[in-house]
Amino acid sequence: MEQRLTILVGTMTGTAQLVADEVADVLKARGVAVEVRPMDGLDAGIFAAGGAFLICSSTYGQGDVPDNAQKLFADLEQKKPDLARVVYGVIALGDRTYAQTFCFGGKRFDALLQSLGARRVGDLLLHDASAGTMPEEVAVDWIGPWLDQFRDARDKAA
Numbered sequence: 001m002e003q004r005l006t007i008l009v010g011t012m013t014g015t016a017q018l019v020a021d022e023v024a025d026v027l028k029a030r031g032v033a034v035e036v037r038p039m040d041g042l043d044a045g046i047f048a049a050g051g052a053f054l055i056c057s058s059t060y061g062q063g064d065v066p067d068n069a070q071k072l073f074a075d076l077e078q079k080k081p082d083l084a085r086v087v088y089g090v091i092a093l094g095d096r097t098y099a100q101t102f103c104f105g106g107k108r109f110d111a112l113l114q115s116l117g118a119r120r121v122g123d124l125l126l127h128d129a130s131a132g133t134m135p136e137e138v139a140v141d142w143i144g145p146w147l148d149q150f151r152d153a154r155d156k157a158a
């Protein structure tokens, strides 16, 4: 069966979008049908049918999710849907200059999805904008092993 995955992008200045697009290219080359969707206008219904997701989100304000992710985040908090049929990974963009809230955008999505019963595959990718590495390059290196873990988990569940 063809594997499908949706990358949900939370971004303020486009970095997470760039990362998502590059990661999507790698996944497509490895046989995954990928859809990249900015979080703008989305609500909890995006998860209603279950499936596989990558949350690709930066961090703003006092460790907040980006503006375009606020509605989706708040709707999940309010409706508390059962996400037992959701499997996900997280690419979190941040900057260690913000020591108290490093990568909290992605981390807050992770905590919320877990609390709703979704199952995370792999560790979070935490990218530090002040580390001197390009987030899209780090993410492209990270996604290969992540996909292996994702496929292992599916094979075991089958």
Ligand SMILES: Cc1cc2nc3c(=O)[nH]c(=O)nc-3n(C[C@H](O)[C@H](O)[C@H](O)COP(=O)(O)O)c2cc1C
Pocket (backbone or CB within 6 Å): 010, 011, 012, 013, 014, 015, 016, 017, 057, 058, 059, 060, 061, 062, 063, 064, 066, 093, 094, 095, 096, 098, 101, 102, 103, 104, 129
């Ligand atoms: C005003 C502002 C606030 C930020 N706040 C945080 C923060 O609290 N924690 C963090 O880890 N990074 C923070 N960042 C860093 C961004 O999340 C990081 O630069 C990210 O790569 C931007 O991605 P984007 O272009 O997709 O929005 C902040 C950046 C700006 C400009």
